[in-house]
Amino acid sequence: SIYKSDIPSGMIGEDTGAHDIKKQELTRLLYVRNCDCKMAGNLSSIYQTLIALYNLSQESFYYCDEIVNCFLEKMEMTITRKVERLQDRLTENVLGTPVPSKIFLHILVDKFRRSSNKVIAREQLNGEMVEVLLAQLIEQKFEQRIPSGDIYDDFICFLSGDQRTLMEISYTKQQQKQKQKQQNKSQDSDTMDHFDKKNQFLLRIETSDYFEYTFSPQKDLTKVALNSPVSVPILTLTYNISGKLHTVNVYPTLQFLYSHHIQAAYITPEVKNNLNDISEGKKFCKKFMKTIMSHENIKYDDSGFDIGQTVVIHSSVNHDGKRGRIVSEGKKEGSWCVRVSLSDKKEDTLLVKEENLKIATVGERDSTVGQLDIKVRLNHIREHPQYTIAALKPGAYVIGIKDQFNVHDLRGTPLQEHIQYISDEMGFILYDKTESNSVDQFGPYFVEQYMLMEVLSKQEVAQNVLDYYCKHKEKLDRCLQHYSGAQGKGFVCWRFLINETAKATAQVGTDEPCDMSLDEEGVEVSAKREWSDI
Numbered sequence: 001s002i003y004k005s006d007i008p009s010g011m012i013g014e015d016t017g018a019h020d021i022k023k024q025e026l027t028r029l030l031y032v033r034n035c036d037c038k039m040a041g042n043l044s045s046i047y048q049t050l051i052a053l054y055n056l057s058q059e060s061f062y063y064c065d066e067i068v069n070c071f072l073e074k075m076e077m078t079i080t081r082k083v084e085r086l087q088d089r090l091t092e093n094v095l096g097t098p099v100p101s102k103i104f105l106h107i108l109v110d111k112f113r114r115s116s117n118k119v120i121a122r123e124q125l126n127g128e129m130v131e132v133l134l135a136q137l138i139e140q141k142f143e144q145r146i147p148s149g150d151i152y153d154d155f156i157c158f159l160s161g162d163q164r165t166l167m168e169i170s171y172t173k174q175q176q177k178q179k180q181k182q183q184n185k186s187q188d189s190d191t192m193d194h195f196d197k198k199n200q201f202l203l204r205i206e207t208s209d210y211f212e213y214t215f216s217p218q219k220d221l222t223k224v225a226l227n228s229p230v231s232v233p234i235l236t237l238t239y240n241i242s243g244k245l246h247t248v249n250v251y252p253t254l255q256f257l258y259s260h261h262i263q264a265a266y267i268t269p270e271v272k273n274n275l276n277d278i279s280e281g282k283k284f285c286k287k288f289m290k291t292i293m294s295h296e297n298i299k300y301d302d303s304g305f306d307i308g309q310t311v312v313i314h315s316s317v318n319h320d321g322k323r324g325r326i327v328s329e330g331k332k333e334g335s336w337c338v339r340v341s342l343s344d345k346k347e348d349t350l351l352v353k354e355e356n357l358k359i360a361t362v363g364e365r366d367s368t369v370g371q372l373d374i375k376v377r378l379n380h381i382r383e384h385p386q387y388t389i390a391a392l393k394p395g396a397y398v399i400g401i402k403d404q405f406n407v408h409d410l411r412g413t414p415l416q417e418h419i420q421y422i423s424d425e426m427g428f429i430l431y432d433k434t435e436s437n438s439v440d441q442f443g444p445y446f447v448e449q450y451m452l453m454e455v456l457s458k459q460e461v462a463q464n465v466l467d468y469y470c471k472h473k474e475k476l477d478r479c480l481q482h483y484s485g486a487q488g489k490g491f492v493c494w495r496f497l498i499n500e501t502a503k504a505t506a507q508v509g510t511d512e513p514c515d516m517s518l519d520e521e522g523v524e525v526s527a528k529r530e531w532s533d534i
Contacts, residue, residue, distance in 0.1 A: 042161035047141045049107060050090055050134070053100035057093040070142055075211035083142050087135045095131055105130055112158070120154050199267040201257075201275050217412030218281075225279045226255040227413045229398045231291040232271050234262065234380045239451060240373035246395065248448055249295050250381075251288075253400040254278060261387070261401075265307050265328065266380035285414045292396050305336055306378045310360040313338065313352055323360050324350070325383075371470050374451055385456060388430065390419045394442045397452065407431045423449060425457040427492035437480040439469055444490045445480060465491045 008029075021027050051063050066082055073079035094100045108125060115121045125133075133155055139145035140156050147153050205221045207213045214220050235250035254275065256262065277284050305311070309326045313319045324340035330351045338357070339349045359375050381399070388405040390398045390413075398405075398415065405413065405422045407430060413419065421432040421444050429444040436443025447469050453462035468476055487493050 043137070043141060043156075043159055046107075046137060046159050050094060050104070050137070053094045053104055054090055056103075057097040057100045067142060077209065077211070079142060080144065083138060083144050087138050090138065091131060091134060095127075095134065104134075108133070112155070115158050117154060117158065119151065120158055123151060199264055201267075201272055203254075203275075203279065205279060217409070220412060221279045221281070223412050224281045224414055227253055227400070227404065227415070228278050228281070228284055229253055229288055229415065230257070230271055230274055231288045232266075232268075232274055233295065233378060234266055234399065235376070235452075235455070236378040237374060237376050237451065237455060239375075239448075241447075246448075247296065247298065248395050248397070248451065249292065250389070250397045250399050250452065251292070253398060253404060255404055256387070256400050259385070259401050261382050261385035263307055263327075263380040263382065281414045285418070288415075289392075289418065292392075296395060305354060305357060305359070307380060309376050309379060311336075311338060311357045312360045313340070313350070314356055314358065319350060372447075372451070372466065374454070376455060379455070381456060384458065386425055387456070388422055388424045389452065390415065391421050391423070391442070391446075391449070392418045393420070394446070394448065405430065423490065425453070425459070427453055427459055427461050427490050429489035429492075432489055437483065437485075439465075439473065439476050439480070450491065461491055461494060464494075 055061065055063055066086065067073055067079070070079065073082060094104060105125065108130065112120050112123065112125070133152060136145055136152050136156060137159065140160070145156070203225060205225070214223070217223060229251045230253070231251060233249040234252045237248050239246050239248070252262065257267065277287070305326060307326050307328060311324060311326060313322050313324060319340060322340045324338040326336045327339050327349065328337045330336050332351070334354050335351055336354065336357065337349050338352050386402040387399050388401070388403060390400070390405045392398065392415070402424070405419070410416050410419065410431065419431070420434050420442065422430040423444065424430060432444050434443035437445060439445050439447050447466070450462040450465040453459045454466060
Protein backbone atom coordinates (compact mmCIF):
# COMPACT_ATOMS: atom_id res chain seq x y z
CA SER A 1 0.00 0.00 0.00
CA ILE A 2 2.97 2.32 0.60
CA TYR A 3 4.37 1.78 -2.89
CA LYS A 4 0.95 2.09 -4.59
CA SER A 5 0.36 5.63 -3.38
CA ASP A 6 0.57 8.31 -6.11
CA ILE A 7 1.12 5.77 -8.89
CA PRO A 8 -0.05 7.18 -12.25
CA SER A 9 -3.14 5.56 -13.73
CA GLY A 10 -2.57 2.90 -16.34
CA MET A 11 0.56 1.45 -14.74
CA ILE A 12 -1.25 -1.23 -12.74
CA GLY A 13 -2.70 -3.85 -15.04
CA GLU A 14 -5.19 -6.28 -13.53
CA ASP A 15 -5.56 -8.79 -16.41
CA THR A 16 -2.14 -8.67 -18.05
CA GLY A 17 -0.99 -12.10 -16.87
CA ALA A 18 2.58 -13.10 -15.98
CA HIS A 19 5.33 -10.67 -17.06
CA ASP A 20 9.03 -10.12 -16.44
CA ILE A 21 8.98 -7.67 -13.51
CA LYS A 22 12.22 -6.02 -14.64
CA LYS A 23 10.55 -4.89 -17.86
CA GLN A 24 7.56 -3.28 -16.18
CA GLU A 25 7.30 0.51 -16.33
CA LEU A 26 5.98 0.48 -12.75
CA THR A 27 9.12 -1.34 -11.57
CA ARG A 28 11.37 1.39 -12.93
CA LEU A 29 9.17 4.11 -11.43
CA LEU A 30 9.27 2.51 -7.98
CA TYR A 31 13.04 1.96 -8.21
CA VAL A 32 13.70 5.59 -9.14
CA ARG A 33 11.35 6.85 -6.44
CA ASN A 34 13.06 4.66 -3.83
CA CYS A 35 16.48 5.95 -4.90
CA ASP A 36 15.25 9.54 -4.68
CA CYS A 37 14.09 8.93 -1.11
CA LYS A 38 17.59 7.78 -0.12
CA MET A 39 20.35 10.22 0.69
CA ALA A 40 22.59 10.56 -2.35
CA GLY A 41 25.92 10.03 -0.62
CA ASN A 42 27.24 11.83 2.45
CA LEU A 43 29.57 14.64 3.43
CA SER A 44 32.69 12.63 2.56
CA SER A 45 31.38 11.87 -0.93
CA ILE A 46 30.58 15.51 -1.73
CA TYR A 47 33.99 16.56 -0.36
CA GLN A 48 35.70 13.95 -2.56
CA THR A 49 33.70 15.33 -5.49
CA LEU A 50 35.11 18.79 -4.72
CA ILE A 51 38.66 17.39 -4.65
CA ALA A 52 38.06 15.60 -7.97
CA LEU A 53 36.86 18.88 -9.52
CA TYR A 54 39.93 20.63 -8.11
CA ASN A 55 42.15 17.99 -9.74
CA LEU A 56 40.25 18.52 -12.98
CA SER A 57 40.97 22.26 -12.84
CA GLN A 58 44.67 21.48 -12.24
CA GLU A 59 44.76 18.69 -14.87
CA SER A 60 46.15 16.38 -12.20
CA PHE A 61 45.30 12.86 -11.02
CA TYR A 62 46.58 13.43 -7.49
CA TYR A 63 45.81 15.78 -4.63
CA CYS A 64 48.22 16.52 -1.77
CA ASP A 65 46.20 17.36 1.35
CA GLU A 66 47.70 19.85 3.81
CA ILE A 67 45.41 18.65 6.64
CA VAL A 68 46.51 15.10 7.47
CA ASN A 69 45.66 14.64 11.15
CA CYS A 70 42.68 16.78 12.13
CA PHE A 71 43.06 16.00 15.85
CA LEU A 72 46.70 17.14 16.02
CA GLU A 73 45.92 20.25 14.00
CA LYS A 74 43.24 21.13 16.57
CA MET A 75 45.62 20.51 19.47
CA GLU A 76 48.29 22.71 17.89
CA MET A 77 45.60 25.32 17.03
CA THR A 78 46.54 25.40 13.33
CA ILE A 79 43.32 23.88 11.97
CA THR A 80 41.47 27.21 11.46
CA ARG A 81 44.23 28.74 9.35
CA LYS A 82 44.61 25.63 7.18
CA VAL A 83 40.84 25.31 6.62
CA GLU A 84 40.71 28.94 5.46
CA ARG A 85 43.55 28.31 2.99
CA LEU A 86 41.72 25.23 1.66
CA GLN A 87 38.51 27.24 1.24
CA ASP A 88 40.33 29.93 -0.76
CA ARG A 89 42.09 27.35 -2.95
CA LEU A 90 38.94 25.37 -3.82
CA THR A 91 36.85 28.50 -4.36
CA GLU A 92 39.43 29.95 -6.73
CA ASN A 93 40.10 26.79 -8.74
CA VAL A 94 36.74 25.00 -8.70
CA LEU A 95 34.30 27.91 -8.89
CA GLY A 96 36.77 30.04 -10.89
CA THR A 97 37.03 27.45 -13.68
CA PRO A 98 34.02 27.17 -16.04
CA VAL A 99 33.73 23.38 -16.45
CA PRO A 100 34.30 22.30 -12.79
CA SER A 101 32.01 25.14 -11.65
CA LYS A 102 29.13 23.99 -13.87
CA ILE A 103 29.61 20.34 -12.87
CA PHE A 104 29.50 21.25 -9.17
CA LEU A 105 26.38 23.38 -9.60
CA HIS A 106 24.65 20.64 -11.60
CA ILE A 107 25.43 18.02 -8.91
CA LEU A 108 24.05 20.24 -6.13
CA VAL A 109 20.89 21.14 -8.04
CA ASP A 110 20.22 17.49 -8.93
CA LYS A 111 20.72 16.39 -5.31
CA PHE A 112 18.59 19.14 -3.79
CA ARG A 113 15.60 18.70 -6.10
CA ARG A 114 15.27 15.09 -4.92
CA SER A 115 15.18 16.06 -1.24
CA SER A 116 12.06 15.27 0.78
CA ASN A 117 12.57 18.67 2.47
CA LYS A 118 10.46 21.02 0.35
CA VAL A 119 12.46 24.06 1.47
CA ILE A 120 15.61 22.54 -0.05
CA ALA A 121 13.86 21.18 -3.14
CA ARG A 122 12.38 24.60 -4.04
CA GLU A 123 15.50 26.66 -3.40
CA GLN A 124 17.05 28.21 -6.51
CA LEU A 125 20.83 28.15 -6.25
CA ASN A 126 22.92 31.01 -7.60
CA GLY A 127 26.66 31.63 -7.81
CA GLU A 128 26.87 33.51 -4.53
CA MET A 129 25.00 30.76 -2.64
CA VAL A 130 27.22 28.06 -4.14
CA GLU A 131 30.34 29.92 -2.99
CA VAL A 132 29.01 30.23 0.58
CA LEU A 133 27.91 26.59 0.56
CA LEU A 134 31.34 25.40 -0.61
CA ALA A 135 33.04 27.26 2.24
CA GLN A 136 30.61 25.83 4.79
CA LEU A 137 31.00 22.30 3.42
CA ILE A 138 34.74 22.46 4.06
CA GLU A 139 34.21 23.87 7.56
CA GLN A 140 31.75 21.06 8.32
CA LYS A 141 34.12 18.42 6.95
CA PHE A 142 36.80 19.47 9.46
CA GLU A 143 34.29 20.15 12.28
CA GLN A 144 34.86 23.91 12.29
CA ARG A 145 31.39 25.03 11.25
CA ILE A 146 28.99 26.76 13.64
CA PRO A 147 25.26 26.38 12.77
CA SER A 148 24.08 29.50 10.96
CA GLY A 149 20.34 29.14 11.61
CA ASP A 150 19.39 29.58 7.96
CA ILE A 151 18.93 27.55 4.76
CA TYR A 152 22.59 26.50 4.81
CA ASP A 153 21.93 24.38 7.89
CA ASP A 154 19.36 22.45 5.86
CA PHE A 155 21.78 22.10 2.95
CA ILE A 156 24.55 20.74 5.17
CA CYS A 157 22.20 18.34 6.96
CA PHE A 158 21.01 16.96 3.64
CA LEU A 159 24.55 16.57 2.26
CA SER A 160 25.62 14.90 5.51
CA GLY A 161 23.14 12.13 4.88
CA ASP A 162 20.95 12.92 7.89
CA GLN A 163 17.80 15.01 7.92
CA ARG A 164 17.90 15.75 11.67
CA THR A 165 21.49 16.52 12.64
CA LEU A 166 24.77 17.71 11.16
CA MET A 167 26.43 14.38 11.91
CA GLU A 168 27.75 12.55 8.86
CA ILE A 169 26.04 9.22 8.16
CA SER A 170 27.64 6.39 6.22
CA TYR A 171 25.48 3.90 4.33
CA THR A 172 27.70 0.83 4.26
CA LYS A 173 26.06 -2.36 5.47
CA GLN A 174 28.69 -2.84 8.17
CA GLN A 175 28.06 0.59 9.67
CA GLN A 176 24.30 0.09 9.49
CA LYS A 177 24.76 -3.10 11.55
CA GLN A 178 27.00 -1.28 14.03
CA LYS A 179 24.44 1.50 14.40
CA GLN A 180 21.68 -1.06 15.01
CA LYS A 181 23.82 -2.85 17.61
CA GLN A 182 24.46 0.44 19.39
CA GLN A 183 20.74 1.24 19.41
CA ASN A 184 19.98 -2.20 20.85
CA LYS A 185 22.69 -1.73 23.47
CA SER A 186 21.29 1.66 24.45
CA GLN A 187 17.91 0.06 25.04
CA ASP A 188 19.45 -2.53 27.37
CA SER A 189 18.72 -0.95 30.75
CA ASP A 190 20.75 -3.58 32.59
CA THR A 191 23.93 -2.35 30.85
CA MET A 192 23.32 1.33 30.20
CA ASP A 193 21.17 2.50 33.10
CA HIS A 194 24.12 4.07 34.94
CA PHE A 195 24.31 6.62 32.08
CA ASP A 196 20.79 7.78 32.87
CA LYS A 197 20.40 11.51 33.49
CA LYS A 198 19.78 10.99 37.19
CA ASN A 199 23.12 9.17 37.50
CA GLN A 200 25.20 11.78 35.62
CA PHE A 201 27.65 14.15 37.24
CA LEU A 202 28.66 17.39 35.50
CA LEU A 203 32.30 18.44 35.79
CA ARG A 204 33.38 21.60 33.97
CA ILE A 205 37.04 22.61 33.60
CA GLU A 206 37.99 25.36 31.14
CA THR A 207 41.36 25.99 29.49
CA SER A 208 42.46 28.11 26.54
CA ASP A 209 44.94 25.53 25.18
CA TYR A 210 44.29 21.94 26.25
CA PHE A 211 47.26 20.58 24.28
CA GLU A 212 49.69 22.77 26.24
CA TYR A 213 47.66 22.14 29.39
CA THR A 214 48.32 18.38 29.28
CA PHE A 215 52.13 18.78 29.37
CA SER A 216 52.04 19.26 33.14
CA PRO A 217 50.30 16.25 34.79
CA GLN A 218 49.92 17.98 38.17
CA LYS A 219 48.21 21.00 36.58
CA ASP A 220 45.97 18.99 34.26
CA LEU A 221 42.84 19.22 36.42
CA THR A 222 40.82 17.03 34.07
CA LYS A 223 43.22 14.12 34.45
CA VAL A 224 43.62 14.81 38.17
CA ALA A 225 39.85 14.59 38.60
CA LEU A 226 39.55 11.36 36.57
CA ASN A 227 42.30 9.76 38.67
CA SER A 228 40.81 10.88 41.98
CA PRO A 229 38.99 8.30 44.14
CA VAL A 230 35.44 8.38 45.46
CA SER A 231 35.38 7.83 49.23
CA VAL A 232 32.28 5.60 49.07
CA PRO A 233 33.24 1.89 48.81
CA ILE A 234 32.14 0.13 45.64
CA LEU A 235 33.21 -3.27 47.00
CA THR A 236 33.49 -4.41 50.63
CA LEU A 237 34.47 -7.86 51.81
CA THR A 238 35.41 -9.35 55.17
CA TYR A 239 37.61 -12.31 56.03
CA ASN A 240 38.68 -14.08 59.19
CA ILE A 241 42.22 -15.19 60.08
CA SER A 242 43.00 -16.69 63.49
CA GLY A 243 39.69 -15.48 64.86
CA LYS A 244 40.24 -11.86 63.88
CA LEU A 245 37.83 -10.22 61.43
CA HIS A 246 39.41 -8.04 58.71
CA THR A 247 37.63 -5.64 56.33
CA VAL A 248 38.69 -4.80 52.76
CA ASN A 249 37.22 -1.74 51.03
CA VAL A 250 37.68 -0.92 47.34
CA TYR A 251 37.06 2.64 46.14
CA PRO A 252 36.55 3.59 42.47
CA THR A 253 38.18 6.44 40.56
CA LEU A 254 35.95 8.93 38.79
CA GLN A 255 37.03 7.43 35.47
CA PHE A 256 35.97 3.96 36.61
CA LEU A 257 32.44 5.34 36.96
CA TYR A 258 32.51 5.96 33.19
CA SER A 259 33.07 2.24 32.51
CA HIS A 260 30.39 -0.38 31.96
CA HIS A 261 31.78 -2.38 34.89
CA ILE A 262 29.65 -0.75 37.60
CA GLN A 263 26.09 -1.20 38.78
CA ALA A 264 23.91 1.91 38.46
CA ALA A 265 22.78 1.50 42.06
CA TYR A 266 26.21 2.68 43.22
CA ILE A 267 25.66 6.23 41.94
CA THR A 268 23.68 7.63 44.86
CA PRO A 269 23.28 11.24 46.11
CA GLU A 270 26.05 10.45 48.61
CA VAL A 271 28.44 9.59 45.76
CA LYS A 272 27.50 12.73 43.82
CA ASN A 273 28.01 14.95 46.86
CA ASN A 274 31.39 13.34 47.41
CA LEU A 275 32.49 14.49 43.93
CA ASN A 276 31.87 18.20 44.46
CA ASP A 277 35.52 19.07 45.23
CA ILE A 278 37.11 16.39 43.07
CA SER A 279 39.12 18.80 40.89
CA GLU A 280 41.04 20.12 43.93
CA GLY A 281 43.57 17.29 43.69
CA LYS A 282 45.70 16.84 46.82
CA LYS A 283 43.21 18.62 49.08
CA PHE A 284 40.50 16.22 47.93
CA CYS A 285 42.81 13.24 48.49
CA LYS A 286 43.65 14.31 52.05
CA LYS A 287 39.94 14.38 52.74
CA PHE A 288 39.63 10.94 51.10
CA MET A 289 42.40 9.41 53.25
CA LYS A 290 40.78 10.81 56.38
CA THR A 291 37.37 9.42 55.37
CA ILE A 292 38.57 5.87 54.69
CA MET A 293 40.05 5.71 58.19
CA SER A 294 36.51 5.83 59.59
CA HIS A 295 35.47 2.84 57.45
CA GLU A 296 37.90 0.54 59.29
CA ASN A 297 35.74 0.50 62.42
CA ILE A 298 32.46 -0.49 60.74
CA LYS A 299 31.09 -3.76 62.10
CA TYR A 300 29.20 -6.20 59.87
CA ASP A 301 26.80 -9.00 60.63
CA ASP A 302 25.14 -11.61 58.41
CA SER A 303 21.64 -10.13 58.69
CA GLY A 304 22.09 -7.25 56.24
CA PHE A 305 21.94 -7.67 52.46
CA ASP A 306 23.06 -5.44 49.61
CA ILE A 307 23.42 -5.45 45.81
CA GLY A 308 26.33 -7.52 44.54
CA GLN A 309 26.44 -9.96 47.44
CA THR A 310 26.77 -13.66 46.78
CA VAL A 311 24.02 -15.47 48.67
CA VAL A 312 22.66 -18.97 49.20
CA ILE A 313 18.94 -19.64 48.82
CA HIS A 314 17.32 -21.93 51.37
CA SER A 315 13.74 -23.05 52.20
CA SER A 316 12.83 -23.05 48.52
CA VAL A 317 11.35 -26.14 46.85
CA ASN A 318 13.08 -25.71 43.46
CA HIS A 319 16.22 -23.73 44.29
CA ASP A 320 17.24 -24.83 47.78
CA GLY A 321 21.02 -24.59 48.23
CA LYS A 322 21.61 -22.61 45.02
CA ARG A 323 24.14 -19.79 45.06
CA GLY A 324 23.31 -16.51 43.34
CA ARG A 325 24.15 -12.84 43.22
CA ILE A 326 21.83 -10.05 44.37
CA VAL A 327 21.24 -7.73 41.38
CA SER A 328 18.56 -5.37 42.73
CA GLU A 329 15.97 -4.81 45.42
CA GLY A 330 12.69 -6.60 44.96
CA LYS A 331 9.42 -4.77 44.36
CA LYS A 332 8.03 -6.27 47.55
CA GLU A 333 9.45 -4.98 50.81
CA GLY A 334 11.95 -7.34 52.38
CA SER A 335 12.75 -9.15 49.11
CA TRP A 336 15.69 -9.20 46.67
CA CYS A 337 16.18 -10.12 43.03
CA VAL A 338 18.79 -12.89 42.89
CA ARG A 339 20.41 -14.07 39.65
CA VAL A 340 21.18 -17.80 39.72
CA SER A 341 22.75 -20.18 37.20
CA LEU A 342 20.56 -23.08 36.03
CA SER A 343 21.70 -26.56 35.06
CA ASP A 344 21.55 -25.85 31.29
CA LYS A 345 24.04 -22.93 31.61
CA LYS A 346 21.24 -20.37 31.48
CA GLU A 347 20.60 -17.73 34.11
CA ASP A 348 17.36 -16.76 35.79
CA THR A 349 16.44 -13.96 38.17
CA LEU A 350 14.39 -14.95 41.20
CA LEU A 351 12.48 -12.83 43.71
CA VAL A 352 13.48 -14.15 47.15
CA LYS A 353 12.49 -13.03 50.63
CA GLU A 354 15.25 -12.02 53.04
CA GLU A 355 14.44 -14.83 55.45
CA ASN A 356 15.22 -17.32 52.68
CA LEU A 357 18.71 -15.90 52.03
CA LYS A 358 22.05 -16.09 53.77
CA ILE A 359 25.35 -14.51 52.81
CA ALA A 360 27.59 -17.05 51.08
CA THR A 361 31.24 -17.54 51.89
CA VAL A 362 33.63 -17.24 48.93
CA GLY A 363 34.91 -20.74 48.20
CA GLU A 364 32.20 -22.30 50.35
CA ARG A 365 32.23 -25.39 48.15
CA ASP A 366 35.90 -25.85 49.04
CA SER A 367 36.20 -26.29 52.79
CA THR A 368 39.87 -25.26 52.70
CA VAL A 369 39.29 -21.78 51.29
CA GLY A 370 36.13 -21.60 53.35
CA GLN A 371 38.33 -21.45 56.43
CA LEU A 372 39.07 -17.80 55.60
CA ASP A 373 35.33 -17.02 55.86
CA ILE A 374 35.52 -14.53 52.97
CA LYS A 375 32.18 -12.75 52.62
CA VAL A 376 31.19 -10.03 50.14
CA ARG A 377 29.31 -7.37 52.09
CA LEU A 378 28.84 -4.95 49.20
CA ASN A 379 29.66 -5.20 45.50
CA HIS A 380 28.55 -2.77 42.78
CA ILE A 381 31.13 -4.05 40.26
CA ARG A 382 29.88 -6.28 37.47
CA GLU A 383 31.40 -9.70 36.87
CA HIS A 384 34.79 -10.09 35.17
CA PRO A 385 35.82 -6.43 34.90
CA GLN A 386 39.05 -5.24 33.31
CA TYR A 387 40.85 -3.05 35.79
CA THR A 388 44.00 -1.89 37.51
CA ILE A 389 44.00 -1.61 41.28
CA ALA A 390 46.18 0.61 43.46
CA ALA A 391 46.89 -0.65 46.96
CA LEU A 392 47.10 2.11 49.59
CA LYS A 393 47.34 0.09 52.80
CA PRO A 394 45.89 -3.14 54.24
CA GLY A 395 42.15 -3.06 53.67
CA ALA A 396 42.14 0.00 51.36
CA TYR A 397 42.39 -0.22 47.57
CA VAL A 398 41.44 2.07 44.66
CA ILE A 399 40.17 0.50 41.44
CA GLY A 400 40.53 2.17 38.04
CA ILE A 401 39.92 1.17 34.44
CA LYS A 402 42.40 -0.95 32.51
CA ASP A 403 45.83 0.79 32.32
CA GLN A 404 44.64 3.79 34.36
CA PHE A 405 47.23 3.08 37.05
CA ASN A 406 50.73 2.43 35.74
CA VAL A 407 54.29 3.43 36.57
CA HIS A 408 54.48 5.98 33.73
CA ASP A 409 51.38 8.00 34.66
CA LEU A 410 51.90 7.87 38.40
CA ARG A 411 52.96 11.54 38.49
CA GLY A 412 49.51 12.61 37.32
CA THR A 413 47.76 10.67 40.10
CA PRO A 414 46.88 12.73 43.20
CA LEU A 415 47.30 9.60 45.33
CA GLN A 416 50.90 9.08 44.15
CA GLU A 417 52.53 9.27 47.60
CA HIS A 418 49.97 6.86 49.08
CA ILE A 419 50.11 4.14 46.39
CA GLN A 420 52.24 1.21 47.54
CA TYR A 421 51.79 -1.16 44.61
CA ILE A 422 49.64 -1.57 41.49
CA SER A 423 48.16 -4.76 40.03
CA ASP A 424 45.83 -5.64 37.16
CA GLU A 425 43.01 -8.19 36.90
CA MET A 426 45.44 -10.92 35.77
CA GLY A 427 47.64 -10.47 38.82
CA PHE A 428 50.58 -8.75 37.08
CA ILE A 429 52.33 -6.31 39.41
CA LEU A 430 52.84 -3.05 37.51
CA TYR A 431 54.49 -1.09 40.32
CA ASP A 432 55.74 -1.87 43.82
CA LYS A 433 57.59 0.06 46.49
CA THR A 434 56.81 -2.19 49.46
CA GLU A 435 59.66 -4.69 48.85
CA SER A 436 57.55 -7.20 50.79
CA ASN A 437 57.93 -10.95 50.16
CA SER A 438 55.34 -12.27 52.58
CA VAL A 439 51.76 -13.47 52.32
CA ASP A 440 51.06 -11.93 55.74
CA GLN A 441 52.61 -8.51 55.11
CA PHE A 442 51.13 -5.80 52.91
CA GLY A 443 52.56 -6.08 49.40
CA PRO A 444 52.15 -7.90 46.05
CA TYR A 445 52.05 -11.31 47.80
CA PHE A 446 49.64 -10.24 50.54
CA VAL A 447 46.69 -12.62 50.79
CA GLU A 448 44.15 -9.75 50.43
CA GLN A 449 45.36 -9.16 46.87
CA TYR A 450 44.26 -12.67 45.88
CA MET A 451 40.97 -12.46 47.74
CA LEU A 452 40.11 -9.45 45.57
CA MET A 453 41.19 -11.31 42.44
CA GLU A 454 39.00 -14.25 43.43
CA VAL A 455 35.96 -12.00 43.91
CA LEU A 456 36.52 -9.72 40.90
CA SER A 457 38.22 -11.69 38.13
CA LYS A 458 38.01 -15.35 39.23
CA GLN A 459 41.62 -16.01 38.20
CA GLU A 460 42.89 -19.57 38.66
CA VAL A 461 46.07 -18.33 40.30
CA ALA A 462 44.01 -16.58 43.00
CA GLN A 463 42.15 -19.79 43.86
CA ASN A 464 45.43 -21.72 44.10
CA VAL A 465 47.12 -19.09 46.26
CA LEU A 466 44.20 -19.09 48.71
CA ASP A 467 44.15 -22.87 48.73
CA TYR A 468 47.87 -23.11 49.47
CA TYR A 469 47.64 -20.31 52.01
CA CYS A 470 45.28 -22.50 54.01
CA LYS A 471 47.04 -25.84 53.39
CA HIS A 472 50.73 -25.08 52.79
CA LYS A 473 51.40 -21.60 54.11
CA GLU A 474 54.90 -22.48 55.36
CA LYS A 475 55.88 -23.68 51.88
CA LEU A 476 54.63 -20.43 50.33
CA ASP A 477 56.78 -18.50 52.80
CA ARG A 478 59.81 -20.66 52.03
CA CYS A 479 59.38 -20.17 48.27
CA LEU A 480 59.11 -16.41 48.69
CA GLN A 481 62.31 -16.28 50.74
CA HIS A 482 64.29 -17.81 47.85
CA TYR A 483 62.57 -15.89 45.02
CA SER A 484 64.53 -12.89 43.71
CA GLY A 485 61.67 -11.35 41.73
CA ALA A 486 63.85 -11.00 38.63
CA GLN A 487 61.14 -12.48 36.39
CA GLY A 488 58.42 -10.29 37.90
CA LYS A 489 56.49 -9.91 41.09
CA GLY A 490 53.30 -11.50 42.34
CA PHE A 491 52.11 -15.09 42.32
CA VAL A 492 51.32 -14.74 38.62
CA CYS A 493 55.02 -15.69 38.29
CA TRP A 494 54.30 -18.95 40.11
CA ARG A 495 56.49 -21.25 37.97
CA PHE A 496 59.54 -18.99 38.23
CA LEU A 497 58.97 -18.64 41.94
CA ILE A 498 58.80 -22.41 42.46
CA ASN A 499 61.75 -23.14 40.14
CA GLU A 500 64.08 -20.78 42.03
CA THR A 501 63.11 -22.47 45.29
CA ALA A 502 63.79 -25.87 43.73
CA LYS A 503 67.26 -24.79 42.61
CA ALA A 504 68.07 -23.28 46.01
CA THR A 505 66.89 -26.45 47.76
CA ALA A 506 68.90 -28.66 45.39
CA GLN A 507 72.07 -26.68 46.15
CA VAL A 508 71.84 -27.55 49.84
CA GLY A 509 71.15 -31.20 49.00
CA THR A 510 67.56 -31.33 50.19
CA ASP A 511 65.19 -33.79 48.54
CA GLU A 512 62.09 -32.44 50.14
CA PRO A 513 59.06 -33.01 47.86
CA CYS A 514 56.93 -30.18 46.61
CA ASP A 515 53.24 -30.47 45.78
CA MET A 516 52.89 -26.92 44.37
CA SER A 517 53.69 -27.46 40.68
CA LEU A 518 51.39 -25.54 38.32
CA ASP A 519 51.33 -25.07 34.57
CA GLU A 520 51.73 -21.68 32.84
CA GLU A 521 48.14 -20.67 33.57
CA GLY A 522 48.43 -21.48 37.27
CA VAL A 523 46.47 -24.74 37.06
CA GLU A 524 47.64 -27.53 39.32
CA VAL A 525 49.09 -30.40 37.28
CA SER A 526 50.79 -32.55 39.88
CA ALA A 527 49.95 -33.24 43.51
CA LYS A 528 53.44 -34.55 44.31
CA ARG A 529 56.77 -33.85 42.58
CA GLU A 530 60.41 -33.94 43.62
CA TRP A 531 62.34 -30.65 43.57
CA SER A 532 64.84 -32.18 41.13
CA ASP A 533 62.07 -32.90 38.59
CA ILE A 534 60.91 -29.28 38.25
